[in-house]
Amino acid sequence: MPKSTDYKKEKTNQNMSVSFSADKLKEVQQIIARYPEERQKSALLPVLHLAQQEFGGWLSTETMDYVATLLQLEPIEVYEVATFYSMYNLKPIGKHLLEVCQTGPCMLNGSEEIVAYIYEKLGIRPGQTTADGMFTLKTVECLGACGYAPMLQLGKNYREHLTRQKIDELIASCSGQSTVATT
Amino acid sequence: MGRKLLLEKANVPGICTYEVYRREGGYRSVEKALKSLSPDQVTEEVKKSGLRGRGGAGFPTGMKWGFLAKPEGVPRYLVVNADESEPGTFKDRYLMEFIPHLLIEGMITASYALGSNRSYIYIRGEYVWVAEILERAIDEARANGWLGKNILGSGFDCDIYVHRGAGAYICGEETALLESLEGKRGNPRIKPPFPAVKGLWGCPTVVNNVETIAAVVPIINDGAEEYAKIGIGKSTGTKLISACGNINKPGVYEIDMTISVEEFIYSDEYCGGIPAGKKLKACIPGGSSVPILPANLLLKTAKGETRMMTYESLADGGFVSGSMMGSGGFIVLDDSQCVVRHTYTLARFYRHESCGQCSPCREGTGWMEKILWNIETGKGKMSDIDLLWDIQRKIEGNTICPLGDAAAWPVAAAIRHFRDEFEWHVLHPQEAQQRNYGLMHYADPIHVPNPVMA
Ligand SMILES: Cc1cc2nc3c(=O)[nH]c(=O)nc-3n(C[C@H](O)[C@H](O)[C@H](O)COP(=O)(O)O)c2cc1C
Numbered sequence: 340m341p342k343s344t345d346y347k348k349e350k351t352n353q354n355m356s357v358s359f360s361a362d363k364l365k366e367v368q369q370i371i372a373r374y375p376e377e378r379q380k381s382a383l384l385p386v387l388h389l390a391q392q393e394f395g396g397w398l399s400t401e402t403m404d405y406v407a408t409l410l411q412l413e414p415i416e417v418y419e420v421a422t423f424y425s426m427y428n429l430k431p432i433g434k435h436l437l438e439v440c441q442t443g444p445c446m447l448n449g450s451e452e453i454v455a456y457i458y459e460k461l462g463i464r465p466g467q468t469t470a471d472g473m474f475t476l477k478t479v480e481c482l483g484a485c486g487y488a489p490m491l492q493l494g495k496n497y498r499e500h501l502t503r504q505k506i507d508e509l510i511a512s513c514s515g516q517s518t519v520a521t522t
Numbered sequence: 523m524g525r526k527l528l529l530e531k532a533n534v535p536g537i538c539t540y541e542v543y544r545r546e547g548g549y550r551s552v553e554k555a556l557k558s559l560s561p562d563q564v565t566e567e568v569k570k571s572g573l574r575g576r577g578g579a580g581f582p583t584g585m586k587w588g589f590l591a592k593p594e595g596v597p598r599y600l601v602v603n604a605d606e607s608e609p610g611t612f613k614d615r616y617l618m619e620f621i622p623h624l625l626i627e628g629m630i631t632a633s634y635a636l637g638s639n640r641s642y643i644y645i646r647g648e649y650v651w652v653a654e655i656l657e658r659a660i661d662e663a664r665a666n667g668w669l670g671k672n673i674l675g676s677g678f679d680c681d682i683y684v685h686r687g688a689g690a691y692i693c694g695e696e697t698a699l700l701e702s703l704e705g706k707r708g709n710p711r712i713k714p715p716f717p718a719v720k721g722l723w724g725c726p727t728v729v730n731n732v733e734t735i736a737a738v739v740p741i742i743n744d745g746a747e748e749y750a751k752i753g754i755g756k757s758t759g760t761k762l763i764s765a766c767g768n769i770n771k772p773g774v775y776e777i778d779m780t781i782s783v784e785e786f787i788y789s790d791e792y793c794g795g796i797p798a799g800k801k802l803k804a805c806i807p808g809g810s811s812v813p814i815l816p817a818n819l820l821l822k823t824a825k826g827e828t829r830m831m832t833y834e835s836l837a838d839g840g841f842v843s844g845s846m847m848g849s850g851g852f853i854v855l856d857d858s859q860c861v862v863r864h865t866y867t868l869a870r871f872y873r874h875e876s877c878g879q880c881s882p883c884r885e886g887t888g889w890m891e892k893i894l895w896n897i898e899t900g901k902g903k904m905s906d907i908d909l910l911w912d913i914q915r916k917i918e919g920n921t922i923c924p925l926g927d928a929a930a931w932p933v934a935a936a937i938r939h940f941r942d943e944f945e946w947h948v949l950h951p952q953e954a955q956q957r958n959y960g961l962m963h964y965a966d967p968i969h970v971p972n973p974v975m976a
Pocket residue numbers: 574575576577578579580581583603604605606607608691692693694695696697729730731732734735923924925928
């Protein structure tokens with residue numbers, strides 16, 4: 340189902356000016372070049388990924404309007420895409436986004452216990468962010484790692500075969516209390 | 523040991539680099555095709571090989587290529603479907619991660635056959651690192667003259683680009699995928715026109731699964747006849763199966779389609795049996811969209827024959843007593859699992875992923891999820907089970923794309939084969955909160971009607 344959202348009401352990131360660096364603008368040009376001439380609308384999904392990465396981990400109205408200008412699209416064409424796909428965050432999120440897969444195969448291997456354990460450790464339920472803005476927890480549907488369940492996505496990476504100990508380590512390393520890197 | 527055609531070299535150290543891949547015989551199929559075969563001859567080989575689409579529907583690949591319209595002066599496109607979002611399926615990821623050049627090699631040969639000078643890989647957005655691996659492989663292939671202008675002096679130009687999705691199962695459906703590649707919402711298109719006539723940017727397009735395109739490499743290298751010798755009947759060649767759930771050795775296996783389901787589950791070469799002394803209760807053999815079967819019907823058909831890991835045998839008995847090969851996502855449930863809860867998670871998945879264009883799918887998936895949740899949490903009524911059955915019947919066949927069917931079938935099969943487990947939840951709501959229904963009769967030998975007519 341398309342996500343309904345009140346992004347219009349969200350405040351934008353105050354101190355962040357929404358415009359790509361020269362390097363990133365070059366990257367945008369490279370993305371556009373993947374498609375035939377006149378087909379630069381195709382660059383929308385990749386450019387939104389880039390924008391989200393550059394502008395604070397979510398897409399504000401300003402960010403979407405900026406992308407529209409860059410690709411010469413109507414803002415509505417950007418909004419309707421941003422609201423359709425689950426990877427675009429339409430609200431600010433914590434510094435670290437924990438996305439736990441909850442679909443059947445992961446459920447068979449204990450994904451519910453992982454969500455419960457994260458609550459025990461951080462006091463957040465799916466959809467919530469810790470008070471210090473460090474962690475956001477989300478439950479997501481199958482990420483294509485069913486054989487390595489239970490699993491979660493943290494930023495660009497998958498963390499698989501999760502256990503309580505691995506969650507401990509992962510939270511510790513994100514919090515900067517330890518340098519243990521887990522995979 | 524079964525024969526391996528795709529993953530045989532996947533564990534050679536360094537195989538994801540061009541040097542090692544080439545040293546191991548990589549890119550020979552491109553040389554052979556571009557130097558000694560015409561595009562039509564390549565298509566002909568694929569037809570003769572009997573290769574069927576590995577994305578789920580099992581449509582003959584050569585025939586699909588044959589349907590591609592070729593109007594003068596209009597570009598044609600090959601788009602590889604690497605959206606891989608069907609719960610239980612993670613085989614394409616394995617192939618792309620470990621042996622990315624195999625996909626690139628298959629794509630060059632397939633692009634030559636189809637006349638595509640610009641081909642795309644549409645990969646699910648979450649596979650960020652896999653997209654990076656593919657991009658590296660493409661750069662290496664280009665640097666070594668396998669992509670670009672006038673490849674091997676043949677006059678054929680080709681380039682390949684990776685396009686990342688952004689989290690939407692529906693974009694695995696081929697027309698939704700094309701919409702998404704055009705920078706739009708992933709709403710499936712009404713067919714006809716089919717992509718073969720009007721696909722990407724209105725041009726003739728072939729959409730094929732990753733594994734399908736990779737299989738073109740051994741077909742061209744060894745010849746269609748060699749390929750077709752492997753397997754049984756119309757299930758030719760090898761198939762990647764991603765096995766998960768309650769098994770000792772989850773992972774991706776390449777099988778030649780001559781082994782039984784029982785061997786696949788219990789042999790140490792594959793899943794290695796069920797862990798912790800538990801027993802097999804049920805299995806969804808082809809990804810979340812295909813019917814779930816109880817242990818007894820999984821291992822033997824209703825006729826009492828051994829069920830094999832082939833397209834035909836898995837489908838034997840139709841939806842009454844069979845299932846499907848689907849995408850090869852093999853999900854095993856042991857006797858401590860609850861079929862109602864598992865079905866609920868799938869219903870939730872389909873509700874989440876419905877694009878919302880058709881009311882039977884948009885409303886029906888949400889309704890089924892709610893009812894299943896009620897039954898699972900002890901708030902269900904007996905009439906809810908019949909209501910679920912009615913809802914799934916009304917979705918099936920009444921929607922723009924097959925996601926509606928894919929949402930209906932798992933519910934239908936769960937009720938068909940596990941009705942008493944649903945009823946037990948309704949009749950014993952408290953007990954159902956504390957324990958699961960267990961194995962009960964689901965592994966009992968099935969009664970095979972006496973074939974001799976009296
Ligand atoms: C809801 C839905 C999701 C699908 N997801 C995928 C997918 O992730 N990967 C895939 O290859 N095919 C998927 N398909 C099938 C494609 O529509 C298409 O048939 C397939 O990519 C064709 O390739 P093949 O002939 O090589 O199998 C999906 C179909 C539907 C209806």
